[in-house]
Each structure stands twice: as structure tokens, then as C-alpha cells.
Amino acid sequence: xxxxxxxxxxxSKKVDVDPSTPLLWVLxxxxxxxxxxxxxxxxxxxxxxxxxxxxxxxxxxxxISLVGNRRVTTIEGIxxxxxxxxxxxxxxxxxxxxxxxCQSGQIxxxxxxxxxxxxxTDANIEESMGGNLCRCAxxxxxxxxxxxxxxxxx
Amino acid sequence: xxxxxxxxxxxxxxxxSFLRTSSVAAAGLLVSxxxxxxxxANEGAQTPPPKVYPxxxxxxxxxxxxxxxxxxxxxxxxxxxxxxPMVLADEMDADWSQVVPELAPxxxxxxxxxxxxxxxxxSGSIAHSFTQYRxxxxxxxxxxxxxxxxxxxxxxxxxxxxxxxxxxxxxxxARYAELARxxxxxxxxxxxxxxxxxxxxxxGKKIPRLDSAAKCDGSQKFGLDLDLPGMKIAVVAHxxxxxxRVKSIDDKEAxxxxxxxxxxxxxxxxxxxVAVVADRFWTAKQGRDSLKIDWDLSGVELAxxxxxxxxxxxxxxxxxxxxxxxxxxxxxxxxxxxxxxxxEYEFPYLAHTPMEPLxxxxxxxxxxxxxxxxxxxxxxxxMAIAEVLGLKPEEVMFHTEYAGGGFGRRAxxxxxxxxxxxxxxxxxxxxxxxxxxxxxxxxxxxxxxxxHAHRVEIGIGADGMxxxxxxxxxxxxxxxxTPFAAMMIxxxxxxxxxxxxxxxxxxxxxxxxxxxxxxxxxxxxxxxSVGNTHTAFVMETLIDELATRAKMDPIAYRRKLLxxxxxxLRGALDVLDQQSAWRTSLPKGHVAGVACHECFGxxxxxxxxxxxxxxxxxxxxxxxxxxxxxxxxxxxIESQFQGGLGFGITQLMAGGAITFKDGRVEQxxxxxxxxxxxxxxxxxxxxxxxxxxDAPTGCGEPPVPVxxxxxxxxxxxxxxxxxxxxxxxxx
Numbered sequence: 001x002x003x004x005x006x007x008x009x010x011x012s013k014k015v016d017v018d019p020s021t022p023l024l025w026v027l028x029x030x031x032x033x034x035x036x037x038x039x040x041x042x043x044x045x046x047x048x049x050x051x052x053x054x055x056x057x058x059x060x061x062x063x064i065s066l067v068g069n070r071r072v073t074t075i076e077g078i079x080x081x082x083x084x085x086x087x088x089x090x091x092x093x094x095x096x097x098x099x100x101x102c103q104s105g106q107i108x109x110x111x112x113x114x115x116x117x118x119x120x121t122d123a124n125i126e127e128s129m130g131g132n133l134c135r136c137a138x139x140x141x142x143x144x145x146x147x148x149x150x151x152x153x154x
Numbered sequence: 155x156x157x158x159x160x161x162x163x164x165x166x167x168x169x170x171s172f173l174r175t176s177s178v179a180a181a182g183l184l185v186s187x188x189x190x191x192x193x194x195a196n197e198g199a200q201t202p203p204p205k206v207y208p209x210x211x212x213x214x215x216x217x218x219x220x221x222x223x224x225x226x227x228x229x230x231x232x233x234x235x236x237x238x239p240m241v242l243a244d245e246m247d248a249d250w251s252q253v254v255p256e257l258a259p260x261x262x263x264x265x266x267x268x269x270x271x272x273x274x275x276x277s278g279s280i281a282h283s284f285t286q287y288r289x290x291x292x293x294x295x296x297x298x299x300x301x302x303x304x305x306x307x308x309x310x311x312x313x314x315x316x317x318x319x320x321x322x323x324x325x326x327x328a329r330y331a332e333l334a335r336x337x338x339x340x341x342x343x344x345x346x347x348x349x350x351x352x353x354x355x356x357x358g359k360k361i362p363r364l365d366s367a368a369k370c371d372g373s374q375k376f377g378l379d380l381d382l383p384g385m386k387i388a389v390v391a392h393x394x395x396x397x398x399r400v401k402s403i404d405d406k407e408a409x410x411x412x413x414x415x416x417x418x419x420x421x422x423x424x425x426x427x428v429a430v431v432a433d434r435f436w437t438a439k440q441g442r443d444s445l446k447i448d449w450d451l452s453g454v455e456l457a458x459x460x461x462x463x464x465x466x467x468x469x470x471x472x473x474x475x476x477x478x479x480x481x482x483x484x485x486x487x488x489x490x491x492x493x494x495x496x497x498e499y500e501f502p503y504l505a506h507t508p509m510e511p512l513x514x515x516x517x518x519x520x521x522x523x524x525x526x527x528x529x530x531x532x533x534x535x536x537m538a539i540a541e542v543l544g545l546k547p548e549e550v551m552f553h554t555e556y557a558g559g560g561f562g563r564r565a566x567x568x569x570x571x572x573x574x575x576x577x578x579x580x581x582x583x584x585x586x587x588x589x590x591x592x593x594x595x596x597x598x599x600x601x602x603x604x605x606h607a608h609r610v611e612i613g614i615g616a617d618g619m620x621x622x623x624x625x626x627x628x629x630x631x632x633x634x635x636t637p638f639a640a641m642m643i644x645x646x647x648x649x650x651x652x653x654x655x656x657x658x659x660x661x662x663x664x665x666x667x668x669x670x671x672x673x674x675x676x677x678x679x680x681x682x683s684v685g686n687t688h689t690a691f692v693m694e695t696l697i698d699e700l701a702t703r704a705k706m707d708p709i710a711y712r713r714k715l716l717x718x719x720x721x722x723l724r725g726a727l728d729v730l731d732q733q734s735a736w737r738t739s740l741p742k743g744h745v746a747g748v749a750c751h752e753c754f755g756x757x758x759x760x761x762x763x764x765x766x767x768x769x770x771x772x773x774x775x776x777x778x779x780x781x782x783x784x785x786x787x788x789x790x791i792e793s794q795f796q797g798g799l800g801f802g803i804t805q806l807m808a809g810g811a812i813t814f815k816d817g818r819v820e821q822x823x824x825x826x827x828x829x830x831x832x833x834x835x836x837x838x839x840x841x842x843x844x845x846x847x848d849a850p851t852g853c854g855e856p857p858v859p860v861x862x863x864x865x866x867x868x869x870x871x872x873x874x875x876x877x878x879x880x881x882x883x884x885x
Contacts, residue, residue, distance in 0.1 A: 098793060136801070
């Protein structure tokens with residue numbers, strides 16, 4: 001066990017866990033922030049996507065010992081960001097969700113995309129969203145919602 | 155009305171009372187519409203139990219005007235927690251902005267009115283509960299009107315309702331919330347008249363989902379998110395081969411881990427496993443992965459995919475148990491070989507892999523228990539937990555948790571996941587235990603869409619239409635040896651093996667269908683759209699091949715061959731035909747493919763625009779026309795079809811197969827078993843709903859079967875090849 005000081009959604013958090021514990025499980029079980037989801041544990045589905053120093057990251061494969069002082073942003077904190085708010089609004093407006101389990105990760109990937117590329121092409125969308133699995137296959141509406149968020153912000 | 159006329163069940167009332175009193179405690183002042191009826195009064199035992207179950211099990215009008223509507227089904231993406239409340243609220247004339255849906259716990263009153271158990275499946279959520287929820291709404295409205303009429307000393311006929319308000323003569327009005335207490339004392343009407351369709355305010359409108367916001371800000375809780383005081387997490391080491399048993403365990407390392415509470419063997423439905431219980435998931439998983447287990451494989455059949463294909467293909471060359479015998483079974487033999495098609499198809503095992511891994515939480519208290527399960531089969535799961543714990547089902551308070559998908563995987567007849575959780579909870583009496591199946595457990599854990607072989611021989615008449623059709627299907631039964639067998643196995647044929655072929659909408663003469671249901675040591679399960687996943691593929695690729703040979707337009711050919719009574723399918727094809735964009739002005743290298751299929755009462759016609767990119771089909775556009783009767787929420791229907799088509803693409807994926815070697819599953823996670831990602835799904839999907847006024851039919855299962863045959867029918871135009879073996883290899 002070791003103690004780690006984390007910066008999550010702008011707040012300082014202290015946790016005492018095994019150094020190998022993935023960030024995902026620290027968020028879910030120590031900090032009780034369950035909006036970040038467990039889907040595969042091998043970074044193959046994107047349900048656990050968070051932003052680490054602004055970059056979309058699969059939290060299921062990042063041991064807590066490697067997080068350091070990098071800012072962690074989760075779905076619970078993404079509305080603090082104007083791009084985050086626009087994406088969430090677009091998601092609701094386009095009625096994207098079905099079961100909704102993967103959507104935290106989808107939104108986190110979409111926000112990272114739009115912060116990097118404010119006017120993405122279809123190819124940009126496919127590339128950035130390409131690792132986020134949705135078994136309900138809401139992909140058509142995800143594309144529409146990303147485009148809607150772009151419209152809202154311009 | 156079926157639900158309200160069910161006989162009174164004391165256990166339901168007790169459970170219901172428990173729920174309501176809990177919410178009273180939580181909310182402070184709370185007036186239930188039926189506060190004085192037994193759901194509450196039973197606590198004080200002042201009022202005798204009623205003869206019928208009151209509708210307050212479904213509707214709860216609060217003093218703040220909020221209307222809680224209980225949904226008798228799991229919400230797992232299909233949108234039922236929006237669409238069933240719409241149906242009730244419409245008849246009740248409730249203010250939609252004040253409606254709050256709740257998922258029902260397990261109780262007899264929430265059983266599916268058609269299936270007789272509490273469940274989601276068979277595309278029945280709307281189809282089976284539409285009238286039930288309309289009547290519940292109408293009865294509630296009638297009681298509110300009766301209360302207002304009494305108050306104003308007028309006849310109920312002089313009152314009208316709108317947006318949660320009753321209006322009477324001389325400008326009188328009262329809000330539902332004000333009337334709730336009086337309305338609760340009114341008798342539940344035996345009969346009520348329902349609205350004409352022209353009077354609907356909500357039904358038929360594109361109403362946005364009620365769960366969007368919570369699913370977009372992370373606040374939605376799924377079963378896996380449950381957190382209870384003192385809760386422990388369990389992860390189980392399952393046998394490497396189905397049915398194997400633990401011979402010996404070396405758990406030294408696990409027991410040495412900080413946070414591991416216990417390690418012990420548990421019996422499974424078949425064989426045994428080892429449970430590791432810890433404070434946290436990560437610890438439990440580390441502990442589980444550190445176990446060194448010697449497994450006893452004696453007497454356990456080792457499934458092997460290549461051997462199974464050999465066996466299945468040989469079986470497919472012999473007649474099986476007869477499902478359909480129409481016309482002359484020798485007619486085929488009289489047709490010259492040049493006018494015959496012989497086609498052999500292969501379909502692999504498929505895992506459902508819902509995004510939320512399987513889980514169940516159970517707390518055993520000795521004489522009662524509580525369970526929290528994202529379940530499609532509440533009745534079965536509650537019974538299974540009770541059986542393991544030596545309790546009566548009604549002694550298990552069973553909460554339906556929101557599920558991250560399911561597609562059939564949470565509707566398991568043997569309830570193996572809740573059973574496992576109960577086994578562990580039994581040992582940790584008093585402690586809530588959340589059992590988590592890791593993704594590896596899920597991919598390797600069985601309960602797959604069975605593998606199937608089809609062999610079809612078709613004799614073609616001089617007019618290019620099929621003159622004889624002999625069809626043999628080989629695949630495991632989904633229900634043999636279960637309580638469902640009596641209902642679903644006919645003449646030795648599991649109807650889910652042949653559905654989609656035996657009940658084809660095409661007018662096939664000299665039509666013979668038979669099936670073999672071999673026994674294999676691999677647990678199998680219904681996978682969204684069940685038998686239609688493979689039968690529609692076979693039927694629609696062969697019909698397309700026949701149309702091509704006859705040099706006919708694929709839609710015209712299908713129309714010509716459809717039975718006269720296939721009105722829905724014909725209508726869907728007409729609408730698809732009118733939406734011509736999918737086949738006009740296609741870019742170079744793009745072609746269109748078509749398929750249609752009716753199942754679960756809903757007819758679907760689909761066209762796709764496809765090209766080949768990196769040896770894989772790229773689906774640029776899909777256009778679907780659907781006839782599902784009255785469209786209750788066209789927005790949900792559109793979403794179900796867009797998503798269902800995407801789900802159907804699972805079986806076209808290069809990694810869309812579960813395979814076995816020496817009894818072991820060769821895949822382990824999404825690195826080996828790969829469902830469709832955004833690049834694999836159609837770029838755009840246009841859904842056209844055929845206007846209808848007939849009883850609504852399902853939209854969960856019917857989107858799935860059409861997409862894969864439509865895609866390979868398009869590929870056939872590009873490559874000249876026919877694709878009969880799935881998963882689809884590089885083209």
C-alpha cells in the first residue's frame with residue numbers, strides 16, 4: 001500500500017492503495033466516482049476513458065503509481081469545460097444513449113477530439129472514436145452529436 | 155385488465171409496502187395516490203387486503219405533482235422506461251414533464267402479461283404491455299375524476315382532464331396532486347374506455363428518452379456501480395472447460411494479499427469454481443488470477459470447433475426432425491442439376507458481450523435476503539437465489555438494477571450468475587457481496603449464440619422461382635432440458651433453431667425443413683433476434699442469389715415470391731423501394747444490397763450501400779423500412795433500428811466468433827472477440843416507419859437479422875462470390 005495525492009476534476013484527493021491499482025478502480029472504489037466504467041480492463045473498449053493532463057486515456061491500464069501530479073478529468077467533471085458542456089448537450093439533444101454504459105467514455109473521447117480538432121472530418125471522428133466500443137451501436141448518433149456540438153460552439 | 159385482475163398476493167404487498175415506506179422515510183412528507191389502500195395500510199393492518207392488486211403498484215402521484223410510474227421491465231437500452239410511462243401517462247392525461255420512471259422489483263404483479271414471468275425478451279416490452287399500461291392510466295384517471303366529481307358534487311361526465319388537472323363545470327379545476335388522497339379511496343374501476351388513437355397526446359410522438367442526462371454526466375448507476383456499507387467484492391475462477399471441477403487449490407499467494415477476506419470452492423451449475431472475496435475489485439481479481447488450481451477434467455467433453463464442423467456438416471446431409479413438410483418431398487430430385495442450388499452455411503458461436511460486465515449483489519440474512527441484479531429474468535433469478543439460500547422466492551427482496559446492455563445475456567434460464575453470487579453470500583452471511591464477472595469471464599464463460607450449419611437444396615422452376623426447397627439446420631437447442639422445452643420444442647425440433655425458415659414469409663412450394671439439435675458441452679443462449687440471426691441470413695442470401703439467376707430486380711423478385719398474407723413485409727418493401735436514394739447515383743465502387751425479414755411480428759426491409767476498403771465491407775449507408783404496427787415512440791424505434799443494425803454486424807466482423815480448441819475458448823477479451831466499432835458500422839442509417847394503426851409489435855430484436863445478408867448480397871455484386879461462412883473472411 002502507498003499513499004497518493006491526486007488532482008481529480010480540480011480537487012485534491014488522497015488515496016491509500018496498492019501501487020498497481022489502475023486509476024479506474026481508484027476512481028470507482030476509493031473515490032466512489034462510478035461514472036467512469038469498467039468494460040474490458042485491457043484498453044480495448046474505451047468505457048473507462050478519462051483525461052490525463054487533457055489527453056484521452058484508458059484509465060483501466062494506468063496504474064495509480066504512474067499518474068503523478070497530472071490532472072485527472074472524469075465524466076463527473078467534464079461539464080466544468082465549455083467543450084464538455086457542448087458535447088453533453090449535443091448528446092442529449094441527439095438522443096444518443098441507449099443502455100448508456102459506454103457513453104461516459106464516448107463523451108470523454110469526443111471532448112478530447114474537439115479540443116484538439118475543433119472542426120473534425122469524418123476521418124478524424126472515426127480515428128478518435130475508433131477505440132470506443134458501443135454494443136448498442138449508437139454510432140450514427142454519436143457522429144451526429146459530435147457535429148452538433150461543433151455547430152453549437154461556432 | 156390482466157395485471158389488476160391478478161389475484162392478491164400477500165408477498166407482493168409486503169414488498170411493495172417496504173418500498174413505499176422506505177421512500178416515505180427518505181422523502182419526509184409523501185402522499186401516495188393510494189396511500190390508504192393496503193400497499194401502505196398493511197403496515198398498520200387497519201384495512202383488509204383488497205380483492206385485486208391496486209394500480210398504485212404502477213402509479214404514484216406525489217403532493218409535489220411528480221408522477222412516479224413503475225416499469226415492469228428491465229431498462230437496458232431499449233427505452234422502455236420512457237415508452238411505457240408515455241403509454242400510461244397518455245391515458246392518464248398526466249403532465250409528461252412531471253413523470254418519473256422507476257424500475258419494478260421482482261413481484262408477481264410485474265410479470266409479463268403474455269409470458270407469465272417477469273422478464274424482457276422476445277421483443278415483448280411494448281407489444282405485451284401496451285394495453286396493460288393504457289388501462290392502468292385510464293383507471294387512474296377515472297379515479298382522479300371521480301374524486302373531483304365528488305368534491306364538486308357533479309357527475310364525472312361533466313369533468314375533463316388535461317396535463318394533470320381535472321376541469322369541472324363553472325371554471326372549477328383541481329390538480330391531480332390535490333386529488334390524490336381522495337382518489338385513493340375510490341374503488342379501482344373494473345372497466346374503463348380507452349382513447350381513440352386520434353386523441354393520443356404522447357403515443358406516436360418522438361419523445362426524448364428520460365435517462366439521457368444521467369447517462370451523459372456519469373450519474374446513472376448500473377448494477378456494477380452498487381455500493382453498500384460493508385460490501386465485499388467476489389471474483390470467481392471458473393473452470394477452463396465447462397463442467398470441470400476443482401481438484402486442488404493453491405491459494406497461498408491470494409490469502410497473503412492485503413484486503414483478501416476469503417478463498418473457497420463453490421459449486422457451479424456445472425462443475426465447480428473458486429471464489430475470492432476481497433474489499434475491492436482489484437484485490438479480488440489479483441487474488442483470483444494468482445490462484446493455482448488443478449482441475450479435474452474426467453468425464454468432461456472437450457468441445458473443438460473444427461471437429462464440431464465436421465460433425466455438423468455430416469449431420470446436415472441427413473434429414474433431421476421434421477419442422478415443415480409441405481408438398482412433394484421428391485420434387486427436388488426431379489429437377490435437373492443445372493437448375494439446382496446446393497448451399498452449405500456455417501455460423502460460429504457468438505458472445506453477447508454487453509458493455510456492462512455481468513454482476514449480481516446478494517445479502518443473506520438467514521431468514522431473508524436482498525438482491526440487486528441487472529436482470530432480464532427477474533422471476534427466474536429471484537427463484538434461483540432463493541433456492542440456493544433455502545428461502546422462498548418472496549423472502550428474497552429483488553431489486554432490478556439498470557443494465558449496461560444485455561441482448562439476451564441477462565435472461566439465462568439457469569440464472570448462473572445470481573446463483574454464484576448467492577453461493578458466495580451464503581457463506582458470508584450478513585455481508586453484502588457483489589459478484590463481478592470480468593470481461594474474460596464473460597467472453598470465456600459460455601452461454602453463446604450456438605454455432606449452426608445449414609444445408610439447403612433448391613430446385614429452380616422454369617420461371618426462375620423456387621420449385622422445391624429442402625433445408626436442414628444443425629445447432630444446439632436453447633431450451634432442451636429446461637422448463638421452456640415443453641412450450642418451445644415441437645416434434646423434437648427446438649423452434650428457435652428453425653424460426654425464420656420454418657415460418658418464412660415466402661410462398662415456397664415443396665418446402666421441407668428439418669433440424670438436428672445435437673448436445674455439445676457448451677452452454678448456449680438466445681442472442682438478440684435468436685434463430686433469425688442465422689436463418690434470415692440463409693434465406694435472404696439464397697433469395698438474392700435466385701433473383702440474380704433469374705435476372706430480376708431483388709425487390710421485384712421478393713414481392714413476387716412473398717405470401718399474399720405477408721402484408722407488413724410487402725408494405726416495408728414498398729417503402730424501401732420508394733426511398734430510391736440508396737440505389738441511385740452511387741459513387742464508383744459502391745453497390746447496393748437488399749434483404750428483408752419479418753420476425754416478432756415486425757417486418758423490416760433493408761438496403762445498404764457498400765464498397766470494399768482494406769478487404770472489408772465499408773457500409774456507407776443503410777436504409778430501413780419497418781412496419782411495427784402503431785409506432786409508440788418513433789424516436790426510440792429509430793434508435794433501436796440504428797443500433798440493432800449495428801449489433802447485427804457483429805457476425806460479419808473478422809473477429810466475430812467464439813471458437814474452441816481442446817474444450818477451451820480461444821478468445822479471451824475484445825482483443826480476440828471483436829464486436830463492431832464506429833468504423834465498422836454504417837456511416838448513416840435512415841429509418842422509415844410504415845404508418846400503422848395495428849397493435850404495436852417489437853423493435854428490439856427485428857433490426858438485427860437484415861443487415862448481414864444485405865451486406866453480403868452487395869459484396870456478391872462486387873466480387874461475384876457468395877458468402878456462406880461466417881465470420882466474414884477478408885474479401
